[in-house]
Amino acid sequence: NAGVTQTPKFRVLKTGQSMTLLCAQDMNHEYMYWYRQDPGMGLRLIHYSVGEGTTAKGEVPDGYNVSRLKKQNFLLGLESAAPSQTSVYFCASARSGANVLTFGAGSRLTVL
Amino acid sequence: ELKVEQNPLFLSMQEGKNYTIYCNYSTTSDRLYWYRQDPGKSLESLFVLLSNGAVKQEGRLMASLDTKARLSTLHITAAVHDLSATYFCAVDTEDSNYQLIWGAGTKLIIKP
Numbered sequence: 001n002a003g004v005t006q007t008p009k010f011r012v013l014k015t016g017q018s019m020t021l022l023c024a025q026d027m028n029h030e031y032m033y034w035y036r037q038d039p040g041m042g043l044r045l046i047h048y049s050v051g052e053g054t055t056a057k058g059e060v061p062d063g064y065n066v067s068r069l070k071k072q073n074f075l076l077g078l079e080s081a082a083p084s085q086t087s088v089y090f091c092a093s094a095r096s097g098a099n100v101l102t103f104g105a106g107s108r109l110t111v112l
Numbered sequence: 113e114l115k116v117e118q119n120p121l122f123l124s125m126q127e128g129k130n131y132t133i134y135c136n137y138s139t140t141s142d143r144l145y146w147y148r149q150d151p152g153k154s155l156e157s158l159f160v161l162l163s164n165g166a167v168k169q170e171g172r173l174m175a176s177l178d179t180k181a182r183l184s185t186l187h188i189t190a191a192v193h194d195l196s197a198t199y200f201c202a203v204d205t206e207d208s209n210y211q212l213i214w215g216a217g218t219k220l221i222i223k224p
Binding site: 033040041042043044045048056058059090092099100101102103104105106 | 121143153154211215216
């Protein structure tokens, strides 16, 4: 049972480049989340989804877009990367109505 | 503004000692979560506290919740090196659309 899988694990971008982070879960969870983690700031919610075909903004959505075309996948896109988006990104999933999250291993993104 | 504050943010202690991490939150919430993150790793759920007076224990860790004081504690008994990690608390409320609001984390180092 793989749980939550994130790809890629590491990526270096130049300012202005675009990229997509992929999150896949095999637990049939309804809810999926994208967080970013920066030193000393805990986790901040970027976007989330409460089911296939739905997305919603979190605390820090600017500069990011998401899609949930299939229940098991949640994509996070950066259209024009900025150095302020250098961070570790975590995807998580949960059963409907619960906030006991299962996290992926994280994706470390550096924007130069 | 919804806030979750942990203290201390950093704690270095000797094996065998007891200590407590505190988590204060600024809004009405009956649900509080504790997560653990090992260095360079993902987060895993430790405890979910769902009502005032709730107490959960696993091994050397015990968590409690006082919703009237808006305070949760994570108590470590007779610490061992394997408990070295960063511990996060989080709450969800109607004001946050039931999305988790995270504390900054407490980095715990336990010296042999």
